[in-house]
Amino acid sequence: MVRVGVDVAVRLKGGGMVHTARVVQVSEADVARHLSFADGALGAAGYKVTDPYLRQLVERQVRGELTGEEARALGVQRLLASYESPSPAIRQPACKQFD
Numbered sequence: 001m002v003r004v005g006v007d008v009a010v011r012l013k014g015g016g017m018v019h020t021a022r023v024v025q026v027s028e029a030d031v032a033r034h035l036s037f038a039d040g041a042l043g044a045a046g047y048k049v050t051d052p053y054l055r056q057l058v059e060r061q062v063r064g065e066l067t068g069e070e071a072r073a074l075g076v077q078r079l080l081a082s083y084e085s086p087s088p089a090i091r092q093p094a095c096k097q098f099d
Contacts, residue, residue, distance in 0.1 A: 026063055034062045053078055 038058060042048060049055055054075055061071040 031059060031062050035059065051078065051082075 035058065039048070057066065057071045057075055060066045061068060066074070
């Protein structure tokens with residue numbers, strides 16, 4: 001069981017914000033189930049994530065270590081860097097489409 005602290009922000013009518021923290025428990029089985037679902041959805045569309053870093057971002061999001069917004073921002077940075085990098089290892093496509 002993974003225990004993750006989650007910060008929840010709530011906007012009040014007067015424009016202020018209230019932050020509350022709560023602990024969410026995510027089991028490894030839940031993580032595996034969510035990753036399997038994501039793999040299936042991508043596979044149904046003919047895609048597969050091949051970049052280990054992007055896979056790790058998804059795992060961290062499922063565990064609650066990153067928000068969806070943070071994971072997307074880091075993923076976009078990785079993808080942009082892969083197009084700008086002189087290193088062939090980084091220039092590999094992060095997502096492949098099946099033929």
